[in-house]
Amino acid sequence: NAGVTQTPKFQVLKTGQSMTLQCAQDMNHNSMYWYRQDPGMGLRLIYYSASEGTTDKGEVPNGYNVSRLNKREFSLRLESAAPSQTSVYFCASSEGGDRGYTFGSGTRLTVV
Amino acid sequence: EDQVTQSPEALRLQEGESSSLNCSYTVSGLRGLFWYRQDPGKGPEFLFTLYSAGEEKEKERLKATLTKKESFLHITAPKPEDSATYLCAVQAAGGYNKLIFGAGTRLAVHP
Secondary structure, eight states: OEEEEOOOOOEOOTOOOOOOEEESSOOOOOOOEEEEEEEETTEEEEEEEESOOOOEEEEETEEEEEOOOSSSBEEEEEEEEOGGEEEEEEEEEEOSSSGGOOOOOOOEEEEE | OOEEEEEOEEEETTTTTEEEEEEEEOOOOEEEEEEEEEEEEEEOOEEEESSSSSSSEEETTTEEOOOSSEEEEEEEEEEEEEEEEEEEEEEETTTTEEEEOOOOEEEEEOO
Protein backbone atom coordinates (compact mmCIF):
# COMPACT_ATOMS: atom_id res chain seq x y z
CA ASN A 1 0.00 0.00 0.00
CA ALA A 2 1.25 3.46 -0.88
CA GLY A 3 -0.73 5.13 1.94
CA VAL A 4 -0.94 8.89 1.29
CA THR A 5 0.75 10.24 -1.84
CA GLN A 6 1.49 13.94 -2.33
CA THR A 7 2.67 15.68 -5.48
CA PRO A 8 4.83 17.56 -6.16
CA LYS A 9 7.55 17.08 -3.53
CA PHE A 10 9.15 20.48 -4.21
CA GLN A 11 7.88 23.65 -5.87
CA VAL A 12 9.11 27.21 -6.29
CA LEU A 13 6.52 29.86 -7.19
CA LYS A 14 6.71 33.54 -7.89
CA THR A 15 4.47 35.87 -5.91
CA GLY A 16 1.04 35.96 -7.50
CA GLN A 17 1.29 32.61 -9.28
CA SER A 18 -1.22 29.86 -8.62
CA MET A 19 -0.81 26.15 -8.13
CA THR A 20 -2.57 23.04 -6.86
CA LEU A 21 -1.10 20.53 -4.47
CA GLN A 22 -2.39 17.02 -5.03
CA CYS A 23 -3.09 14.36 -2.42
CA ALA A 24 -4.42 10.83 -2.81
CA GLN A 25 -4.92 8.01 -0.29
CA ASP A 26 -5.55 4.33 -0.93
CA MET A 27 -6.74 3.28 2.55
CA ASN A 28 -10.43 4.00 1.99
CA HIS A 29 -10.39 6.64 4.74
CA ASN A 30 -13.33 9.02 5.00
CA SER A 31 -11.48 12.03 6.47
CA MET A 32 -8.67 13.99 4.86
CA TYR A 33 -6.68 17.01 6.04
CA TRP A 34 -4.23 19.66 4.87
CA TYR A 35 -1.67 21.02 7.33
CA ARG A 36 1.22 23.40 6.99
CA GLN A 37 4.38 23.08 9.07
CA ASP A 38 6.56 26.07 9.88
CA PRO A 39 9.64 26.17 12.12
CA GLY A 40 8.73 26.63 15.78
CA MET A 41 4.99 26.61 15.10
CA GLY A 42 4.14 22.98 14.65
CA LEU A 43 1.51 21.67 12.29
CA ARG A 44 -1.45 23.98 11.67
CA LEU A 45 -4.69 22.84 10.07
CA ILE A 46 -5.63 24.62 6.84
CA TYR A 47 -8.73 22.72 5.68
CA TYR A 48 -10.24 19.34 6.29
CA SER A 49 -12.84 17.09 4.73
CA ALA A 50 -14.79 14.88 7.09
CA SER A 51 -16.22 12.86 4.21
CA GLU A 52 -16.59 12.91 0.45
CA GLY A 53 -18.52 16.01 -0.58
CA THR A 54 -17.78 18.09 2.52
CA THR A 55 -14.99 20.53 3.36
CA ASP A 56 -14.43 22.85 6.32
CA LYS A 57 -11.98 25.56 7.32
CA GLY A 58 -9.28 24.89 9.84
CA GLU A 59 -7.07 27.25 11.80
CA VAL A 60 -5.34 29.04 8.88
CA PRO A 61 -7.55 28.87 5.74
CA ASN A 62 -6.93 32.36 4.29
CA GLY A 63 -5.35 32.27 0.83
CA TYR A 64 -6.24 28.63 0.20
CA ASN A 65 -9.06 26.63 -1.36
CA VAL A 66 -9.68 22.89 -1.38
CA SER A 67 -11.53 20.31 -3.43
CA ARG A 68 -12.52 16.83 -2.31
CA LEU A 69 -12.62 15.33 -5.77
CA ASN A 70 -13.70 11.86 -4.62
CA LYS A 71 -13.08 9.64 -1.61
CA ARG A 72 -9.41 9.18 -2.54
CA GLU A 73 -8.34 12.67 -3.57
CA PHE A 74 -8.15 16.00 -1.73
CA SER A 75 -6.40 18.93 -3.41
CA LEU A 76 -5.18 22.26 -2.03
CA ARG A 77 -5.08 25.33 -4.27
CA LEU A 78 -3.17 28.56 -3.84
CA GLU A 79 -4.86 31.12 -6.08
CA SER A 80 -2.30 33.93 -5.71
CA ALA A 81 0.79 32.77 -3.85
CA ALA A 82 2.42 35.03 -1.25
CA PRO A 83 5.83 34.71 0.46
CA SER A 84 3.97 34.02 3.74
CA GLN A 85 2.79 30.75 2.19
CA THR A 86 6.35 29.43 2.02
CA SER A 87 6.08 26.27 4.11
CA VAL A 88 5.99 22.49 4.09
CA TYR A 89 2.51 21.18 3.36
CA PHE A 90 1.29 17.83 4.61
CA CYS A 91 -1.79 15.93 3.61
CA ALA A 92 -3.19 13.32 5.98
CA SER A 93 -6.08 10.89 6.11
CA SER A 94 -7.90 9.20 8.96
CA GLU A 95 -10.65 6.77 9.81
CA GLY A 96 -10.71 7.92 13.44
CA GLY A 97 -9.95 5.47 16.20
CA ASP A 98 -6.62 4.52 17.69
CA ARG A 99 -4.20 5.31 14.92
CA GLY A 100 -4.85 9.00 14.37
CA TYR A 101 -3.63 10.22 11.03
CA THR A 102 -1.57 8.74 8.21
CA PHE A 103 0.56 11.48 6.67
CA GLY A 104 2.04 11.95 3.24
CA SER A 105 5.69 12.83 2.79
CA GLY A 106 5.01 16.53 2.26
CA THR A 107 5.40 19.26 -0.36
CA ARG A 108 8.09 21.86 0.26
CA LEU A 109 6.83 25.13 -1.26
CA THR A 110 8.89 28.29 -1.65
CA VAL A 111 7.26 31.54 -2.80
CA VAL A 112 9.72 34.20 -3.97
CA GLU B 1 -8.58 27.83 23.45
CA ASP B 2 -7.17 24.34 22.93
CA GLN B 3 -3.38 24.40 23.14
CA VAL B 4 -0.40 22.02 23.19
CA THR B 5 3.07 22.98 24.45
CA GLN B 6 6.09 20.71 24.16
CA SER B 7 9.36 20.98 26.03
CA PRO B 8 12.23 21.11 25.62
CA GLU B 9 12.44 22.42 22.05
CA ALA B 10 15.62 20.45 21.52
CA LEU B 11 17.39 17.73 23.49
CA ARG B 12 20.83 16.25 23.01
CA LEU B 13 21.58 12.90 24.65
CA GLN B 14 24.46 10.49 24.70
CA GLU B 15 23.67 6.97 23.61
CA GLY B 16 22.27 5.12 26.62
CA GLU B 17 21.34 8.30 28.51
CA SER B 18 17.64 8.05 29.40
CA SER B 19 15.39 11.13 29.48
CA SER B 20 11.81 12.37 29.09
CA LEU B 21 9.98 14.71 26.74
CA ASN B 22 7.04 16.73 28.02
CA CYS B 23 3.72 17.62 26.38
CA SER B 24 1.42 19.96 28.31
CA TYR B 25 -2.08 20.48 27.02
CA THR B 26 -5.18 22.56 27.56
CA VAL B 27 -8.25 21.16 25.86
CA SER B 28 -11.99 21.33 26.38
CA GLY B 29 -12.51 17.64 26.93
CA LEU B 30 -9.75 15.27 25.84
CA ARG B 31 -10.76 12.57 23.43
CA GLY B 32 -7.21 11.34 22.81
CA LEU B 33 -3.54 12.30 22.96
CA PHE B 34 -1.24 11.19 20.16
CA TRP B 35 2.53 10.90 19.83
CA TYR B 36 4.22 10.94 16.43
CA ARG B 37 7.82 10.63 15.27
CA GLN B 38 9.03 12.77 12.35
CA ASP B 39 12.31 12.19 10.51
CA PRO B 40 13.85 15.00 8.42
CA GLY B 41 12.11 15.45 5.08
CA LYS B 42 9.32 13.00 5.94
CA GLY B 43 5.80 13.10 7.28
CA PRO B 44 5.01 12.26 10.90
CA GLU B 45 4.63 8.58 11.77
CA PHE B 46 2.21 7.36 14.42
CA LEU B 47 3.63 6.06 17.72
CA PHE B 48 0.95 5.99 20.45
CA THR B 49 -2.56 7.02 21.42
CA LEU B 50 -3.51 7.62 25.05
CA TYR B 51 -7.07 8.20 26.21
CA SER B 52 -7.24 8.60 29.98
CA ALA B 53 -5.10 9.70 32.92
CA GLY B 54 -2.92 6.90 34.23
CA GLU B 55 -2.70 5.13 30.90
CA GLU B 56 0.74 3.99 29.67
CA LYS B 57 1.91 2.52 26.36
CA GLU B 58 5.30 1.13 25.37
CA LYS B 59 7.13 0.43 22.15
CA GLU B 60 10.76 -0.70 22.23
CA ARG B 61 12.70 2.04 24.09
CA LEU B 62 9.74 4.44 24.24
CA LYS B 63 7.04 4.70 26.90
CA ALA B 64 4.24 7.26 26.84
CA THR B 65 2.27 8.25 29.95
CA LEU B 66 -0.70 10.54 30.50
CA THR B 67 -1.99 12.72 33.34
CA LYS B 68 -4.88 15.18 33.34
CA LYS B 69 -2.62 18.05 32.25
CA GLU B 70 0.38 16.52 30.49
CA SER B 71 1.96 13.56 28.79
CA PHE B 72 5.53 12.31 28.93
CA LEU B 73 7.48 10.36 26.38
CA HIS B 74 10.18 8.46 28.24
CA ILE B 75 13.16 7.25 26.24
CA THR B 76 15.19 4.49 27.90
CA ALA B 77 18.77 3.84 26.82
CA PRO B 78 18.34 5.68 23.51
CA LYS B 79 20.27 4.80 20.36
CA PRO B 80 21.34 7.13 17.52
CA GLU B 81 18.45 5.82 15.41
CA ASP B 82 16.03 7.35 17.91
CA SER B 83 17.12 10.80 16.71
CA ALA B 84 14.05 12.55 15.28
CA THR B 85 11.46 15.20 16.08
CA TYR B 86 8.72 13.94 18.39
CA LEU B 87 5.31 15.55 18.02
CA CYS B 88 2.45 15.52 20.49
CA ALA B 89 -1.17 16.19 19.44
CA VAL B 90 -4.54 16.29 21.16
CA GLN B 91 -7.99 15.55 19.87
CA ALA B 92 -10.75 17.47 21.60
CA ALA B 93 -14.18 16.06 22.28
CA GLY B 94 -16.46 17.29 19.52
CA GLY B 95 -13.49 18.21 17.34
CA TYR B 96 -14.33 15.65 14.69
CA ASN B 97 -10.97 13.90 14.51
CA LYS B 98 -9.11 17.20 14.19
CA LEU B 99 -5.72 17.10 15.87
CA ILE B 100 -4.01 20.09 17.49
CA PHE B 101 -0.23 19.72 17.39
CA GLY B 102 2.58 21.00 19.54
CA ALA B 103 5.73 22.42 17.94
CA GLY B 104 7.71 19.26 18.70
CA THR B 105 10.93 18.28 20.46
CA ARG B 106 14.03 17.70 18.31
CA LEU B 107 15.98 14.81 19.80
CA ALA B 108 19.60 14.10 18.86
CA VAL B 109 21.26 10.97 20.27
CA HIS B 110 25.03 10.83 19.86
CA PRO B 111 27.20 7.70 20.00
